[in-house]
Amino acid sequence: MLTFVSVNEKTQKQDSLHSEVRIAHGVLHRLRQDLFVDAFAFRPLPPLEDAKICRWVPWLPERLRQWARWLPHATVGFFSAFVFLVDLASSGPGSLHGMVAAGFSLLLAVPPMLTLFRPVGAYWLSLVPFAVGAFADAGNPYGANIFSNGAFPTHVIVMTLVVLRTRPRLAMEMWLVTFAVAAVLTALVGAEPGDLLTVAVFCGVILISAAAVRAWREERRQVVETQTLTEEERSRRTLLEERALIARELHDVVAHHMSVIAIQAEAAPYRVKDTPPELATSFATIRENAVAALAELRRILGVVRSADPDAFAESDPEAPQPTLGNLDALLGSVRSAGLEVEAVVTGSPRPLPQGVELSAYRIVQEGLSNALRHSPGADARVEISYVLGGLGVRIINGAPSRLAKPSPGAGHGVLGMRERVQMLGGEMTADHTEDGGFEVAAFIPVTNTAGQTKAGGGRA
Numbered sequence: 001m002l003t004f005v006s007v008n009e010k011t012q013k014q015d016s017l018h019s020e021v022r023i024a025h026g027v028l029h030r031l032r033q034d035l036f037v038d039a040f041a042f043r044p045l046p047p048l049e050d051a052k053i054c055r056w057v058p059w060l061p062e063r064l065r066q067w068a069r070w071l072p073h074a075t076v077g078f079f080s081a082f083v084f085l086v087d088l089a090s091s092g093p094g095s096l097h098g099m100v101a102a103g104f105s106l107l108l109a110v111p112p113m114l115t116l117f118r119p120v121g122a123y124w125l126s127l128v129p130f131a132v133g134a135f136a137d138a139g140n141p142y143g144a145n146i147f148s149n150g151a152f153p154t155h156v157i158v159m160t161l162v163v164l165r166t167r168p169r170l171a172m173e174m175w176l177v178t179f180a181v182a183a184v185l186t187a188l189v190g191a192e193p194g195d196l197l198t199v200a201v202f203c204g205v206i207l208i209s210a211a212a213v214r215a216w217r218e219e220r221r222q223v224v225e226t227q228t229l230t231e232e233e234r235s236r237r238t239l240l241e242e243r244a245l246i247a248r249e250l251h252d253v254v255a256h257h258m259s260v261i262a263i264q265a266e267a268a269p270y271r272v273k274d275t276p277p278e279l280a281t282s283f284a285t286i287r288e289n290a291v292a293a294l295a296e297l298r299r300i301l302g303v304v305r306s307a308d309p310d311a312f313a314e315s316d317p318e319a320p321q322p323t324l325g326n327l328d329a330l331l332g333s334v335r336s337a338g339l340e341v342e343a344v345v346t347g348s349p350r351p352l353p354q355g356v357e358l359s360a361y362r363i364v365q366e367g368l369s370n371a372l373r374h375s376p377g378a379d380a381r382v383e384i385s386y387v388l389g390g391l392g393v394r395i396i397n398g399a400p401s402r403l404a405k406p407s408p409g410a411g412h413g414v415l416g417m418r419e420r421v422q423m424l425g426g427e428m429t430a431d432h433t434e435d436g437g438f439e440v441a442a443f444i445p446v447t448n449t450a451g452q453t454k455a456g457g458g459r460a
Helices: 002-035 050-056 062-068 071-089 098-114 119-136 151-165 170-189 194-271 277-304 324-336 354-374 413-423
Strands: 340-347 379-387 390-397 427-432 438-445
Touching: 002 119, 002 170, 050 062, 071 098, 071 151, 098 119, 098 151, 119 151, 119 170, 151 170, 151 194, 170 194, 194 277, 194 413, 324 340, 324 354, 324 379, 354 379, 354 390, 354 413, 354 438, 413 427, 413 438
Parallel strands: 340 379
Antiparallel strands: 379 390, 390 438, 427 438
16 A cells, blocks of 8 residues: 555656646747747838827828828837947946947947847847946956946847837746846856846836736737727628618519519410410410519528518518508608608609619618607608609708617618618718708619609608
């Protein structure tokens, strides 16, 4: 029993050791991928987006906004020039001289500028003047201090820029490498290690703050992308729903015509005495095709039929689709709901194709529904214009007299109206009016009209 327990404990210790080795190997592999593989890869910083500039400085003229897009690049470039000039001016007699001093100042100023194009490479390059400055300060009679020269503050700023440009986890990786190098330099130059821990904690706070800002920006970007994709998907789904609703309604129109074709084709041979066999066969073929088309329409109708009719739709799914002749009933139901609406018909009313009548009716219906929903207490006006070559429809409402209740719908009524008009080759505009109301105006072209022209016109 004791032997079994000892063997079991030994196995657990080996598994734990293997787990720790795997974790250490994973950390080193990630460190290698982040800081060593393609360290000097070209990753240019893109200019600011126009939307951000408009949000930050909306008062800026259009010409200056084009230059403002490069503000981060200009800021980093100014900082690099400032570091170069300050370090070159502070080079005293006890430090490097002449061209060597200018070369060291240039080496100190290049890494911040390099973060705009090769951020990880800029980090490694900024370690070079830090190490050179530490060795140059080794002979200081007052005691060597690797953090006393200007190379280390510049290096900290470079690390901060790298974190803001890449990913948050680089903050910890660069912090570990930097202070491992600092510990080695402290031992080599014989400097006092007293400040090492304090500086390490201070730099850790700075890099963690930069990593938090970077993580917040990344999260915000992902949220914006998700919201954009969600909005696009919602718009696409809404468009499909509206097209399905239009297809369901137009089914009755097409089915009616196909039924007439089938009936006429079946009755035609009996109206002619001694019908030729070829003609009878042709009529039979026409009837068969019409019946097959009706069957296909019914099958498609089962797929696209909407389960949620709108507020003004007929309760009977078998009822015929409405036309402009049903406009009075629609206006009566809207008035009973509390909307004061006036209807004006201009021109000579005449029978129109059923698709045009149905679409015009639905446009008026949706326009009045939107007025009820979004402009409570306002008056509305409906204008139907029978003009040469088409039909004009205009729905306009005034400003609301009280606060509108939040609408649970997706707000895609205008999209549905626009789909109907475009399907018939017409044009439509929908926009707010100067007095705070809303106006929808559509023109549906009509090339062929059925029936005879009736005289009249009036006010409903």
